Amino acid sequence: MDLKPNHTTPVLADPATISNSRLVVSSGLLPCSPPGSVFSPNLSTVPRKKAGILDDVRASSWLDAMKSSSPRHKITRDYNHELLSADTDVAYRTWMVKYPSALKSFEQITNFAKGKRIALFLDYDGTLSPIVDNPDLAFMSIDMRAAVANVAKYFPTAIISGRSRAKVYEFVGLTDLYYAGSHGMDIMGPVREPSDHTPNCIRSTDKQGKEVNLFQPASEFLPMIDEVFNSLVKSTKEINGAKVENNKFCVSVHYRNVDEKNWKTVAQCVHDVIRNYPRLRLSHGRKVLEVRPVIDWDKGKALTFLLESLGISKCDDVLPIYVGDDRTDEDAFKVLREGNCGYGILVSSVPKESNAFFSLRDPQEVMEFLKSLVTWKKTSAR
Numbered sequence: 288m289d290l291k292p293n294h295t296t297p298v299l300a301d302p303a304t305i306s307n308s309r310l311v312v313s314s315g316l317l318p319c320s321p322p323g324s325v326f327s328p329n330l331s332t333v334p335r336k337k338a339g340i341l342d343d344v345r346a347s348s349w350l351d352a353m354k355s356s357s358p359r360h361k362i363t364r365d366y367n368h369e370l371l372s373a374d375t376d377v378a379y380r381t382w383m384v385k386y387p388s389a390l391k392s393f394e395q396i397t398n399f400a401k402g403k404r405i406a407l408f409l410d411y412d413g414t415l416s417p418i419v420d421n422p423d424l425a426f427m428s429i430d431m432r433a434a435v436a437n438v439a440k441y442f443p444t445a446i447i448s449g450r451s452r453a454k455v456y457e458f459v460g461l462t463d464l465y466y467a468g469s470h471g472m473d474i475m476g477p478v479r480e481p482s483d484h485t486p487n488c489i490r491s492t493d494k495q496g497k498e499v500n501l502f503q504p505a506s507e508f509l510p511m512i513d514e515v516f517n518s519l520v521k522s523t524k525e526i527n528g529a530k531v532e533n534n535k536f537c538v539s540v541h542y543r544n545v546d547e548k549n550w551k552t553v554a555q556c557v558h559d560v561i562r563n564y565p566r567l568r569l570s571h572g573r574k575v576l577e578v579r580p581v582i583d584w585d586k587g588k589a590l591t592f593l594l595e596s597l598g599i600s601k602c603d604d605v606l607p608i609y610v611g612d613d614r615t616d617e618d619a620f621k622v623l624r625e626g627n628c629g630y631g632i633l634v635s636s637v638p639k640e641s642n643a644f645f646s647l648r649d650p651q652e653v654m655e656f657l658k659s660l661v662t663w664k665k666t667s668a669r
């Protein structure tokens with residue numbers, strides 16, 4: 288798995304947190320890139336571990352990981368249920384001491400944002416739309432769409448999703464945003480000036496005919512991904528409930544609707560296919576196995592790339608906020624935490640270790656947060 292949370296540094300260098308003894312107060316600055324540094328995409332490949340992550344799908348750790356992804360509360364009845372709910376509640380509230388609610392900490396966030404330009408980065412599944420059994424039906428609500436449209440009027444806003452860019456655009460359906468699909472491996476962003484010569488970055492036009500930059504660092508993998516997609520469709524077709532999704536530069540193999548006793552078979556099928564592709568690796572999301580190129584590129588790199596494209600990566604007067612629910616979002620949280628340059632907000636209704644600073648319980652709370660940002664912006668002369 289890709290996630291290696293840093294449990295030891297839950298500190299927020301935020302001068303607005305003076306009253307919060309848990310958090311460390313820094314010099315008052317949130318440096319973005321170190322002065323003079325210019326982000327240039329590093330597309331070197333990440334060496335795949337010699338023994339593939341799935342080399343022994345019988346290994347209990349792998350199956351445990353499959354089981355623990357996207358945990359659901361088990362509903363028990365009556366008295367037991369009440370006890371369980373109470374325990375869950377206590378565990379969640381304890382966890383929130385480490386990851387405070389972004390709604391309850393709203394004043395702290397906006398205090399820190401004073402005089403800065405907020406840039407918003409939003410994951411899609413589980414963040415803007417609730418997790419549902421059928422990935423093709425993961426629609427966002429009309430209210431959420433309105434909230435995203437509204438927030439994008441006031442702050443530069445980008446969606447960074449594991450879906451294909453085309454699919455996430457189809458779901459969101461808003462034009463005034465930037466979109467990054469395939470976990471950031473397919474970015475349609477603003478034209479960078481002076482025009483740069485980043486490999487795999489070309490000028491293009493969006494659906495409205497506006498000039499944009501198209502950055503696809505894994506373009507050479509396209510035929511391979513298509514091949515793997517077809518092989519996976521074939522090899523999993525007998526597994527009831529398994530679904531393979533082509534996300535353009537990566538492939539998702541969903542096991543949410545597969546009987547748990549067949550999860551090992553799903554893992555075995557994926558393993559048998561990708562063992563022939565040393566330039567592909569596997570990561571793990573919410574009841575989904577994700578096959579992707581081994582290039583050193585993820586949502587964190589995409590976030591940095593977009594900030595740079597927007598021309599706001601090197602200033603002290605920008606506050607990037609990234610909202611996401613999944614393991615792949617941790618790469619972006621980590622960039623913000625380690626760069627000490629913005630806030631990650633984890634969307635989760637269960638306690639989870641994370642590199643985020645704040646939390647929101649579910650997409651409903653995400654919507655409230657977006658609305659609050661708009662109200663704050665409108666009511667204050669900033």
Ligand SMILES: O=P(O)(O)OC[C@H]1O[C@H](O[C@H]2O[C@H](CO)[C@@H](O)[C@H](O)[C@H]2O)[C@H](O)[C@@H](O)[C@@H]1O
Nearest residue numbers: 411412418419420422425448449539543573575
């Ligand atoms: O980066 P994201 O926008 O969060 O995309 C990550 C994956 O999300 C989708 O799968 C997840 O949501 C589905 C719909 O709610 C759910 O059925 C599935 O179990 C979840 O894993 C999407 O289908 C994947 O392709 C994305 O990689």
